[in-house]
Structures are given as structure tokens and as C-alpha cells.
Amino acid sequence: MRQIIEERIGSHSHHMQAETPAAHQRVAPHVTLLHEGDPARRIMEVVEGTVMLTKLLPDGRRQVVELLGPGDMFGFANGETYVCSAESLTSCVLVGHDRAALERDAALASRVLRRFEIQLCAMHSHALVLGRMSALERVAFFLMRLMPEGMVSGSTLHLAMTRQEIADFLGLTLETVSRAFSELKRRGIVALARADEVRIQDRGSVRRLAGAA
Amino acid sequence: MRQIIEERIGSHSHHMQAETPAAHQRVAPHVTLLHEGDPARRIMEVVEGTVMLTKLLPDGRRQVVELLGPGDMFGFANGETYVCSAESLTSCVLVGHDRAALERDAALASRVLRRFEIQLCAMHSHALVLGRMSALERVAFFLMRLMPEGMVSGSTLHLAMTRQEIADFLGLTLETVSRAFSELKRRGIVALARADEVRIQDRGSVRRLAGAA
DNA sequence: CGACCTATTGAAAGCTATCAACTGGGGTGG
DNA sequence: CCACCCCAGTTGATAGCTTTCAATAGGTCG
Incomplete structure (x- = not known):
């Protein structure tokens, strides 16, 4: 079983002023970063490397729903829990953003919003690929x-x-x-x-x- | 050819203070609301009714990438232009939000952000459906x-x-x-x-x- | 050097697409 | 008011693409 390798390499986030400062962490390849169904606490950002998001059907069929690179976000929730699992494909550097920080930090919120829009567009392309190609x-x-x-x-x-x-x-x-x-x-x-x-x-x-x- | 039926029914947006106030508009069913490739100026919100977003392949194959109901947003852009066409399925009430307003209006930005996350989750489910079912x-x-x-x-x-x-x-x-x-x-x-x-x-x-x- | 895992290639089965005919309901015009 | 037309939907037959099952090849690591 692989484990999450977590190594603090300092925060470069200047807009954070909260009780949970953003901490960069490095993870090894092929590490599970979070599980579909787990309580959704933070939004994660890929700083470096590639991450894949996956969903499973009860019978084991799997779909990689998104491939993420630098700047992309993950850790989405519809209600209280994550809707996807996430796994590093390469060695990665990640930053976690507290959900509460989005309310306080307008610059962060704006950046996340912009990125969500990009990822939504990518998902639209992916739907075309999966449905019609x-x-x-x-x-x-x-x-x-x-x-x-x-x-x-x-x-x-x-x-x-x-x-x-x-x-x-x-x-x-x-x-x-x-x-x-x-x-x-x-x-x-x-x-x-x-x-x-x-x-x-x-x-x-x-x-x-x-x-x- | 069908045309967009636009009927102002007044603004209920109180956080707007810009040169382009949000205006509700009613559109008939089966009306094209915007075209893939057009310059992306505003983000649209569905207040009432159902809207579908579609993408086309050069040879005419079509994919409906998303179905939207009240609260959902559309009019996404990767660069300068819309990545999807949008068409009303039923009679709809819509509101347009100026992109610049997202910077000024934190409450609106927060609401849009939350909704983007919901739509991203829906797209993840849809990818599983299209890829594996x-x-x-x-x-x-x-x-x-x-x-x-x-x-x-x-x-x-x-x-x-x-x-x-x-x-x-x-x-x-x-x-x-x-x-x-x-x-x-x-x-x-x-x-x-x-x-x-x-x-x-x-x-x-x-x-x-x-x-x- | 050998074991093991990933990738490639082959053969056959299965599911969906395609082509085609037919049905039914709604709207229009006589 | 009724008949006809037209379009959406249903159903059938066949083809085609992808999956499934299976065997082989290649590469890496111990």
C-alpha cells in the first residue's frame, strides 16, 4: 500500500490570513490524494505535476473524469463529501485552500472562479469526446x-x-x-x-x- | 428561423451597481441563446426553465454537454469566445451578469463559484455515464x-x-x-x-x- | 538470468449504429 | 369537421466497431 508523502516546503500565499495557512506539500507519483465519499474540507490546487480524478461504478468500472496540471483545482463536493477520488500521476506539488478562505480572500476566490470556468470548458470538450468520437x-x-x-x-x-x-x-x-x-x-x-x-x-x-x- | 424573444421584466439584483444592470428576460422554447464561437461577454443564469448546451464536430456530430435548470450558469469561455451553443428547451427566464461585475460584487462571485462547483460535479457524473455506461x-x-x-x-x-x-x-x-x-x-x-x-x-x-x- | 507486469496482437462475441419500413399523433387545409 | 400530410417515434434487419477472451512479446527489476 502506498502512503501519502507530505513534506512542507513553505507557503508562498500572501493573501491568506487565516488559522490554516496554505501549505505546499510534495507528493510522490501514484499516491491517492483523496477518496470519493470522504468529507470535503479543502480545495486543492495543483502547483506542479499531474493529477487524475476518478469515479467508480458499484461494479468496479472506472472513469478518469479529469486530468489536472499546474493551476487546476480539485476536491469538489456536491454536498458534504468529495465526488471524485484523486491520484497523483507524477511527483506533484500541491496547495490546499480552506473553503472558508474563499469567503474572506477575494483575490483567491477570483482565481478559483476563473480556473473552475477553464475546467468546466475542458469537461465540455471531454463530453464531446466521450459521447461522439x-x-x-x-x-x-x-x-x-x-x-x-x-x-x-x-x-x-x-x-x-x-x-x-x-x-x-x-x-x-x-x-x-x-x-x-x-x-x-x-x-x-x-x-x-x-x-x-x-x-x-x-x-x-x-x-x-x-x-x- | 427562430428569433430571440426578449422581454424585460425588471431587475431583482440588488448587489449590482454597474453600467449594465442585470435584466431578466423571458425566452420562448427552442430558441438559440448563444453560439459556440461568439465573443463571450456575459455569464448567463437560468432563473426558470431548462437550457441545453451543445457542441458540434466539424462533420456535424453533436453532443449535448449539459442540461441546465434554475440557478445554473452558462456562457463559459476559455479565451475570448463561447465554447458551447445554448438553446432553451422550455420557456425560460434568464439573467445576464456582466463579467466585470464578478470582480466588484463579492456576493455574486461567491454564488457563481458555488454553482460552478455544482456544475463541475454534474459534468464528472456525466463523464462516467458517457464513458462507462x-x-x-x-x-x-x-x-x-x-x-x-x-x-x-x-x-x-x-x-x-x-x-x-x-x-x-x-x-x-x-x-x-x-x-x-x-x-x-x-x-x-x-x-x-x-x-x-x-x-x-x-x-x-x-x-x-x-x-x- | 528469470519472474512479473505492461503492452501488443489475434479471434470471436456483443452492443450500438445504420439503413429502412411502418406507425401514430397533431396540425393544417379543404 | 374531417381528411390528409408531416414529423417524431417505434421496430426490424444488418453492418461495424469495440469489447472480451486469449496468447505472445517486451522491459524492468530483483
Whole structure:
């Protein structure tokens, strides 16, 4: 069983004046950060690294509902408890924000609001992907999501996720994801140095398949 | 072509002090409220009625990404433009909030923030539905979403959506949605007085199929 | 070097999409 | 007021894509 590695590296938050100052913490990869159903006390912010949010069905089917990077927030609640579990994919630096602090700190509230809007937009795109795209298109969308803005054809991406995790994100099975990668390879759109090292040979084709969503 | 019917019924917003006061407006059913790609000026709030947000793929495939009721917000932007189109399903009352007002009005910002969190949670559930549920489960989920809290078996729901709209919401085709309704009817879980009048005979089965998501 | 886990590939089954015909209800025009 | 038309919905048959089950390959770590 993995444990949460928590290491205080000081607070850089200047708008906090409360009894629970924001503390940065570093966590190792593949650590469960919080559980669906646990009491929702704080809103967490990703400072560095990648976090995935997951939901489970009673019979064990899993969906990765969101992938989070620097600036993104998690720890949402509908009522009293978290609606998703969260797990670090890479080594991460996180900050927790007390829910009460949102009422006091207008600058923080504004920043969180802006970020919620961005994440809501990302979820809208994801709904389109899950509801209407083929397996090949979904994997292309996944790759495009990982490509930095100014990326050119020929660059290499590192995947921090297994085929199973990618499948759970895209609403597919791990075999189908693997077949999609093979198909992209066969078409000369990507090259795989290793399973988690993807060289983008034809950025345009990836964009086109992803529907520029 | 349908047009937006706009009827001022006065402002009930007391925290506004800006150059663009919040104005309530009533719109007819099946009216396009805003278009994906248009410049994003205001955030809209549903006061009464139901609104659907949709996204399109270049080839015409459509996804209804969100269904909104009273209190819900829309008009999100990632950059300068709306990421979704919005259309009224029923007759609606709406209020527009100037984006600049969010900076000035802390009470409004707090309310919007809270609502964004609720909608984000709803999107997480929807991702689970779209990514991991069967057709029958999706339709059950859809019905559960429409059932009021204190609803008992035997009550009747009115659907404000066509089979095509439900299909676009659930990531299915209209035929599959129709077959799912027939299957629920065959199992005695629902009864259909008309295509848009659903009597819930067995609330428990609906909940179970929907995975209590 | 071997064990184990992840990924790939193959074959067959299953579910949903697609194509097509038919039904029914509502509205319109005669 | 009735008949017809039109559109939404239902149902059937077939095709296609993804899943499932299974076997093989590759890589990493002890």
C-alpha cells in the first residue's frame, strides 16, 4: 500500500490570513490524494505535476473524469463529501485552500472562479469526446491535449499514464487504446520509441483526427 | 428561423451597481441563446426553465454537454469566445451578469463559484455515464436526473426533449434511446402514456440501473 | 538470468449504429 | 369537421466497431 508523502516546503500565499495557512506539500507519483465519499474540507490546487480524478461504478468500472496540471483545482463536493477520488500521476506539488478562505480572500476566490470556468470548458470538450468520437479520434484527442502550444512535428511526448489509465480516461479498453496507437503508428502519424514515449510525426493529422476540439 | 424573444421584466439584483444592470428576460422554447464561437461577454443564469448546451464536430456530430435548470450558469469561455451553443428547451427566464461585475460584487462571485462547483460535479457524473455506461443505464440515468428528490413510484415525468436530443445528451442514437425506453417499458419499470410522458413505475430499478451515480 | 507486469496482437462475441419500413399523433387545409 | 400530410417515434434487419477472451512479446527489476 502506498502512503501519502507530505513534506512542507513553505507557503508562498500572501493573501491568506487565516488559522490554516496554505501549505505546499510534495507528493510522490501514484499516491491517492483523496477518496470519493470522504468529507470535503479543502480545495486543492495543483502547483506542479499531474493529477487524475476518478469515479467508480458499484461494479468496479472506472472513469478518469479529469486530468489536472499546474493551476487546476480539485476536491469538489456536491454536498458534504468529495465526488471524485484523486491520484497523483507524477511527483506533484500541491496547495490546499480552506473553503472558508474563499469567503474572506477575494483575490483567491477570483482565481478559483476563473480556473473552475477553464475546467468546466475542458469537461465540455471531454463530453464531446466521450459521447461522439471513435477510438482513433479519442486517442488523437488525448495526444493533442498533451502537446504544448508551440510544439512542432518531430517532438517527443512522455506519457505518465498506462494504457489502462488512458483507456479509463477515454472511455475505452486498454486493448483498444493499444490498437489505436498501433494504427497511428501504421499511418506514420506517430512513432513509439517505448510504450510511453510518443514521437509526433504529423501534428496536423493529430489535430485533424481530434476534430480540433 | 427562430428569433430571440426578449422581454424585460425588471431587475431583482440588488448587489449590482454597474453600467449594465442585470435584466431578466423571458425566452420562448427552442430558441438559440448563444453560439459556440461568439465573443463571450456575459455569464448567463437560468432563473426558470431548462437550457441545453451543445457542441458540434466539424462533420456535424453533436453532443449535448449539459442540461441546465434554475440557478445554473452558462456562457463559459476559455479565451475570448463561447465554447458551447445554448438553446432553451422550455420557456425560460434568464439573467445576464456582466463579467466585470464578478470582480466588484463579492456576493455574486461567491454564488457563481458555488454553482460552478455544482456544475463541475454534474459534468464528472456525466463523464462516467458517457464513458462507462450501457445504453439502458444511460437512459435510466437520464430519467433519474429528471426525478425530483421526494418523488415516489407512480409519478409522471414530462420530457421536454425529443429522442434525438436525449440521444445527443447520452452519446447514443435516437433509435437506441427509443429501444431503451421500450425495454424499460417491457420490464415494467416505466410506462409511456405518450412519448414525452413517462410514468415511473419502479423508482428503485431506475436508481439501480443508473448506478446511483 | 528469470519472474512479473505492461503492452501488443489475434479471434470471436456483443452492443450500438445504420439503413429502412411502418406507425401514430397533431396540425393544417379543404 | 374531417381528411390528409408531416414529423417524431417505434421496430426490424444488418453492418461495424469495440469489447472480451486469449496468447505472445517486451522491459524492468530483483
